[in-house]
Amino acid sequence: MSADDERDVRPATSSGSSRRSFLRGGAAALGGAALALGGRSAWDAAQATEAPAAPPADADGRATVPFRGPHQAGVDTPPQSFAAFVALDLADGVDRDALIRLMGIWTDDVDRLAAGKAGLTDTEPELAQVPARLTVTLGYGPAVFTAAGLEDRRPSWLRPLPAFDVDRLEDRWNDGDLILQVCADDEVTVSHAVRLLVKEARTFTTVRWVQRGFRRAPGTTKPGTTMRNLMGQVDGTRNVDTGVDPGLVWHTDAAGGWLAGGTSMVVRRIAMNLDTWDELDRAGREQAVGRRLADGSPLTGTAEHDEPDLEAKGPNGLDVINPIAHIRRARTENAAERFLRRAYNYDDAPGPGELSASGLVFVTFQADVDRQFVPVQRKLDEADLLNIWTTPIGSAVFAVPPGARDGEYLGQALLEA
Amino acid sequence: MSADDERDVRPATSSGSSRRSFLRGGAAALGGAALALGGRSAWDAAQATEAPAAPPADADGRATVPFRGPHQAGVDTPPQSFAAFVALDLADGVDRDALIRLMGIWTDDVDRLAAGKAGLTDTEPELAQVPARLTVTLGYGPAVFTAAGLEDRRPSWLRPLPAFDVDRLEDRWNDGDLILQVCADDEVTVSHAVRLLVKEARTFTTVRWVQRGFRRAPGTTKPGTTMRNLMGQVDGTRNVDTGVDPGLVWHTDAAGGWLAGGTSMVVRRIAMNLDTWDELDRAGREQAVGRRLADGSPLTGTAEHDEPDLEAKGPNGLDVINPIAHIRRARTENAAERFLRRAYNYDDAPGPGELSASGLVFVTFQADVDRQFVPVQRKLDEADLLNIWTTPIGSAVFAVPPGARDGEYLGQALLEA
Numbered sequence: 001m002s003a004d005d006e007r008d009v010r011p012a013t014s015s016g017s018s019r020r021s022f023l024r025g026g027a028a029a030l031g032g033a034a035l036a037l038g039g040r041s042a043w044d045a046a047q048a049t050e051a052p053a054a055p056p057a058d059a060d061g062r063a064t065v066p067f068r069g070p071h072q073a074g075v076d077t078p079p080q081s082f083a084a085f086v087a088l089d090l091a092d093g094v095d096r097d098a099l100i101r102l103m104g105i106w107t108d109d110v111d112r113l114a115a116g117k118a119g120l121t122d123t124e125p126e127l128a129q130v131p132a133r134l135t136v137t138l139g140y141g142p143a144v145f146t147a148a149g150l151e152d153r154r155p156s157w158l159r160p161l162p163a164f165d166v167d168r169l170e171d172r173w174n175d176g177d178l179i180l181q182v183c184a185d186d187e188v189t190v191s192h193a194v195r196l197l198v199k200e201a202r203t204f205t206t207v208r209w210v211q212r213g214f215r216r217a218p219g220t221t222k223p224g225t226t227m228r229n230l231m232g233q234v235d236g237t238r239n240v241d242t243g244v245d246p247g248l249v250w251h252t253d254a255a256g257g258w259l260a261g262g263t264s265m266v267v268r269r270i271a272m273n274l275d276t277w278d279e280l281d282r283a284g285r286e287q288a289v290g291r292r293l294a295d296g297s298p299l300t301g302t303a304e305h306d307e308p309d310l311e312a313k314g315p316n317g318l319d320v321i322n323p324i325a326h327i328r329r330a331r332t333e334n335a336a337e338r339f340l341r342r343a344y345n346y347d348d349a350p351g352p353g354e355l356s357a358s359g360l361v362f363v364t365f366q367a368d369v370d371r372q373f374v375p376v377q378r379k380l381d382e383a384d385l386l387n388i389w390t391t392p393i394g395s396a397v398f399a400v401p402p403g404a405r406d407g408e409y410l411g412q413a414l415l416e417a
Numbered sequence: 418m419s420a421d422d423e424r425d426v427r428p429a430t431s432s433g434s435s436r437r438s439f440l441r442g443g444a445a446a447l448g449g450a451a452l453a454l455g456g457r458s459a460w461d462a463a464q465a466t467e468a469p470a471a472p473p474a475d476a477d478g479r480a481t482v483p484f485r486g487p488h489q490a491g492v493d494t495p496p497q498s499f500a501a502f503v504a505l506d507l508a509d510g511v512d513r514d515a516l517i518r519l520m521g522i523w524t525d526d527v528d529r530l531a532a533g534k535a536g537l538t539d540t541e542p543e544l545a546q547v548p549a550r551l552t553v554t555l556g557y558g559p560a561v562f563t564a565a566g567l568e569d570r571r572p573s574w575l576r577p578l579p580a581f582d583v584d585r586l587e588d589r590w591n592d593g594d595l596i597l598q599v600c601a602d603d604e605v606t607v608s609h610a611v612r613l614l615v616k617e618a619r620t621f622t623t624v625r626w627v628q629r630g631f632r633r634a635p636g637t638t639k640p641g642t643t644m645r646n647l648m649g650q651v652d653g654t655r656n657v658d659t660g661v662d663p664g665l666v667w668h669t670d671a672a673g674g675w676l677a678g679g680t681s682m683v684v685r686r687i688a689m690n691l692d693t694w695d696e697l698d699r700a701g702r703e704q705a706v707g708r709r710l711a712d713g714s715p716l717t718g719t720a721e722h723d724e725p726d727l728e729a730k731g732p733n734g735l736d737v738i739n740p741i742a743h744i745r746r747a748r749t750e751n752a753a754e755r756f757l758r759r760a761y762n763y764d765d766a767p768g769p770g771e772l773s774a775s776g777l778v779f780v781t782f783q784a785d786v787d788r789q790f791v792p793v794q795r796k797l798d799e800a801d802l803l804n805i806w807t808t809p810i811g812s813a814v815f816a817v818p819p820g821a822r823d824g825e826y827l828g829q830a831l832l833e834a
Contacts, residue, residue: 059476059636060636060637061633061634061636061637062637081604081634082604123649123694123695124647124648124649125649126645126649126710126711127645127647127649130633130634130637132634132637185634186633186634186637187498187499187604187631187634187762187764188631188632188633188634188645188647188762191631191647191762191764191775192647194764194773195647195691195764195772195773195775198767198772198773199695199772199773202772206769206770207766207767207771207772209766210766210767212766214604214605214608215605216478216547216603216605217478217498217547217549217602217603217604217605217634217635218634219476219477219478220477220478220479220547220549220603221547228543228544228605230541230544230605230608230609230612231541232540232541232542232543232544274612277540278540278616293543294543345604345605345608347604347608347611347612349624349626349627349629350615350624350627352623353623354624355612355615355616355619355624356611356612356615356616358608358612
């Protein structure tokens with residue numbers, strides 16, 4: 001396991017420091033051929049087919065994911081097909097008591113919705129009847145701690161990420177006082193849950209931003225294979241498994257801190273420049289990542305989950321895996337720096353003169369942002385071939401409280417301790 | 418069969434002529450109680466559950482819908498879960514020859530994509546491997562006929578709809594020179610197809626608007642039951658069946674006109690005011706439509722597909738189905754005025770101060786817009802209780818050419834005849 005294959009990668013735009021960080025990293029090694037226009041021949045190279053899919057485990061949308069427990073659902077839950085990320089800002093005057101009331105309302109709503117039941121004030125109860133593995137994952141921005149008068153309990157990493165050279169952040173996608181990650185295998189279910197939860201919070205919060213994302217429909221991808229992003233790449237190989245490495249995700253605090261059982265969540269909106277990506281031929285694309293497009297196998301291996309051989313040399317004596325291929329740069333030698341990725345594709349309407357406006361809502365969970373996420377991101381910021389075609393345009397960090405056990409409300413360990 | 422239950426309904430805003438048309442129609446009959454705030458009790462009333470679902474027919478996303486044939490697919494195809502409606506404008510200088518070239522490119526792309534194969538210039542061929550019942554349906558706006566020098570072949574109904582009192586149209590959702598309706602049961606498939614088709618047309622067109630829509634995931638709704646919109650209503654009961662009434666949808670021309678086998682497409686973007694809808698109790702909601710929320714049955718019947726009894730009186734001597742209930746107003750006594758509806762939900766990010774921005778991409782197909790769509794819309798514009806909560810904010814009309822048979826390209830009967 002490694003943090004290999006992160007898609008939270010830094011772009012180089014055509015000028016300025018990002019371009020320089022790309023060049024500094026050794027772009028020359030990519031070679032001119034790979035940058036040549038290669039779209040016309042790309043399909044010829046794609047003979048491999050995706051693995052046949054297994055029938056979906058939840059053919060009728062009635063499957064549920066337990067809400068109650070030591071951890072919130074939606075973190076190590078196998079990703080559902082649809083997600084809405086809703087960032088909210090606290091209204092003026094919301095204090096600790098008000099937060100406790102809001103948490104009580106949301107806890108009850110999520111408890112019901114996740115079981116396929118309507119919320120207590122649900123005005124469209126029929127829309128609640130297809131849970132489709134619904135999970136709602138709540139996170140706190142820094143302002144929650146200020147509002148609650150609990151600054152001393154704010155994790156040190158709960159603040160905006162450090163600035164990266166490749167960032168071109170737009171405030172409309174940044175930060176937030178609260179986040180709701182709402183995921184399900186049915187988009188009507190997601191929409192209904194978001195509507196209810198936002199409505200219930202109307203006197204406490206306003207919507208700051210909403211990001212929607214999607215993956216393949218359930219059943220279309222063989223279990224154990226990895227989703228593809230809209231650049232066509234297998235995205236998320238070698239992810240953290242909380243069954244093997246729970247400490248990489250779940251916060252443990254020997255002193256019994258309120259975040260024990262919780263985690264942190266980073267949401268980065270990564271725009272993909274599919275038009276310049278299209279100018280790259282298939283070999284160039286594979287070199288940029290270090291994996292084959294057909295099956296996600298490393299250029300030194302034959303299957304997606306093969307360990308890449310970073311020392312391998314080609315007949316010309318050059319590295320088989322480019323010195324600044326994403327697979328190499330995203331890899332950390334420090335096993336404690338790995339983190340869980342749970343990304344979704346987005347595809348907005350293109351602006352004037354654009355052909356598309358697609359990308360990735362890159363979402364990660366880790367016990368400690370500063371110890372895990374930031375060092376890997378710094379390395380990618382310094383050099384990563386993928387930076388040429390990808391640009392972070394939004395960034396937000398949240399503390400994810402532990403799960404609510406029976407009789408508890410979300411955030412109780414923070415707000416009542 | 419009737420045009421009953423259209424959701425393309427006219428709103429009354431709080432002032433002006435739309436409000437007047439609502440009042441003129443007899444709003445007093447609704448009664449004050451129905452307008453009282455009733456959200457808190459709504460869930461109590463919802464005991465009925467949706468029918469158990471059947472397993473999806475296409476569990477692994479490999480099902481295909483034939484592209485070649487006398488009609489285009491995506492019209493009477495059972496609606497897939499996702500849709501993108503992409504309106505494009507022709508670039509300056511596009512003439513008949515250029516249109517023929519574009520049609521050739523698109524025909525080949527759609528032929529391949531619908532079969533689960535990559536397009537000839539497809540740079541992400543792996544994303545083509547899950548067709549998931551992909552259909553692409555092409556339509557022409559008026560400008561195609563001008564550009565091609567074929568004004569004499571433009572159907573008389575191919576122009577913007579007449580103005581309705583309830584309309585609050587925004588130009589960003591109106592009109593278009595071409596439309597691509599791209600539908601599949603997998604949102605990645607839709608996204609990939611849109612990207613390829615828009616890219617292939619880049620020298621001929623620019624994107625004017627994109628509307629995305631969704632329905633329940635495959636398998637979650639029992640075959641024969643009807644989708645729900647985000648107001649919670651069963652939406653689309655008593656639709657036209659082209660197996661029974663082909664002439665209501667497919668254009669037939671005894672003279673052998675180019676549109677034989679084609680149809681017309683109306684795309685109306687209908688915003689729903691869910692906040693004021695929430696102020697209505699369950700009885701009021703059912704009265705507005707004339708159907709029960711739990712199962713879509715008419716207020717005079719017991720099952721969704723029961724025929725409503727429009728003459729039935731209650732114990733108080735009043736009509737059981739309100740004089741301006743949607744079900745009554747949308748019903749036409751002229752069987753030739755019925756049309757096929759194929760709507761999708763939308764759920765945008767709310768604007769500042771809003772809780773949600775949801776609605777319906779209301780899509781209809783009919784042989785003749787002026788003979789079928791317009792008369793029903795006029796009646797709804799005059800009076801329909803649903804007008805209080807719904808507002809058309811976009812409108813576009815297209816001529817949908819017949820299907821491409823083997824060896825033909827889309828639009829060939831128009832462009833080469």
